[in-house]
Amino acid sequence: MRTSHMWWVAGPLALGGLVLQGFGNAEADNPFQDPLGLLGMLLVILPLTLALNVTMRRRRDASGESSPDSVEFRAAQQARSKAYGDAVILGAVLFLLLTIVADTVAALTAMAFMTLAVGAFWTRYRLALRAMGA
Incomplete structure (x- = not known):
């Protein structure tokens, strides 16, 4: 999968997570009392983190930074x-x-x-x- 395709998937998932957080209970004492907010938070954090990690790893490999001799x-x-x-x-x-x-x-x-x-x-x-x- 190309890096740009990952970002095209991660971006809408993160936006959907933000929308879910907006529908959640803002006055909940902890995340487990607000399942929509918790799901929204996971939809923001996980796809963006994975896409960023893969992007950085691919750029390091392409530039030779990951070579033990560099x-x-x-x-x-x-x-x-x-x-x-x-x-x-x-x-x-x-x-x-x-x-x-x-x-x-x-x-x-x-x-x-x-x-x-x-x-x-x-x-x-x-x-x-x-x-x-x-």
């Missing part, structure tokens, strides 16, 4: 690495802050985020090493 690839890898480290540190600060200021559930949620983030990294790292034969 400068862009190495810069993106370094930026992802540093952003992950920043996210872990900010997660720890958030956990400490929520432990002091908020209730137990918020602190446990922050702790679960940190555990899952670090666990996901190590799982992916071990799988990558296994795939490389190390």
Whole structure:
């Protein structure tokens, strides 16, 4: 499927989602009390996100940026690495802050985020090493 065709499908779906949100209950306390608003939100977010992701990937592949030898690839890898480290540190600060200021559930949620983030990294790292034969 061509990229322009994806945008021709994603655009009307997003507009339909906006219309559904307009018919939804604006005074609902949470999204599950407003099924039209929730469906509308999903129709706006999902098609546009998927179309943007595919478009960016195709442009990177066409320009050669996704090649492991390119400068862009190495810069993106370094930026992802540093952003992950920043996210872990900010997660720890958030956990400490929520432990002091908020209730137990918020602190446990922050702790679960940190555990899952670090666990996901190590799982992916071990799988990558296994795939490389190390």
